[in-house]
Amino acid sequence: xxxxxxxxxxxxxxxxxxxxxxxxxxxxxxxxxxxxxxxxxxxxxxxxxxxxxxxxxxxxxxxxxxxxxxxxxxxxxxxxxxxxxxxxxxxxxxxxxxxxxxxxxxxxxxxxxxxxxxxxxxxxxxxxxxxxxxxxxxxxxxxxxxxxxxxxxx
Numbered sequence: 001x002x003x004x005x006x007x008x009x010x011x012x013x014x015x016x017x018x019x020x021x022x023x024x025x026x027x028x029x030x031x032x033x034x035x036x037x038x039x040x041x042x043x044x045x046x047x048x049x050x051x052x053x054x055x056x057x058x059x060x061x062x063x064x065x066x067x068x069x070x071x072x073x074x075x076x077x078x079x080x081x082x083x084x085x086x087x088x089x090x091x092x093x094x095x096x097x098x099x100x101x102x103x104x105x106x107x108x109x110x111x112x113x114x115x116x117x118x119x120x121x122x123x124x125x126x127x128x129x130x131x132x133x134x135x136x137x138x139x140x141x142x143x144x145x146x147x148x149x150x151x152x153x154x
Contacts, residue, residue: 079109
């Protein structure tokens with residue numbers, strides 16, 4: 001067999017052996033700190049849900065715009081309601097929002113920041129309740145802020 005033929009044969013045997021060998025298993029590592037389990041499988045137990053709300057930014061308030069970023073921990077915000085949704089795991093829910101102690105509120109299941117505009121100048125407060133699919137409040141936060149007198153309307 002010519003020298004080139006032997007080299008090709010050896011390369012083919014090595015390539016076949018390399019392809020047939022099982023790939024080593026990736027090392028098992030813990031998820032990075034602060035990461036929760038992926039919301040794709042039921043969880044046997046879940047820590048209580050909580051709500052974190054950022055203060056509105058002064059630059060936006062100066063324009064008469066209130067943008068409240070928030071995040072729910074141990075609960076996914078989705079527009080799903082009713083008693084049957086209580087059995088969904090990982091847990092789901094939505095927000096209830098009240099501005100300046102109004103007698104009414106609105107429900108939000110978007111997961112997007114809350115945007116409120118055209119409030120008059122002066123002090124205001126926004127109450128945000130983290131609710132389960134049956135509207136039971138699980139956690140709540142109140143954000144107080146002042147819209148400046150010279151705020152333009154967005």
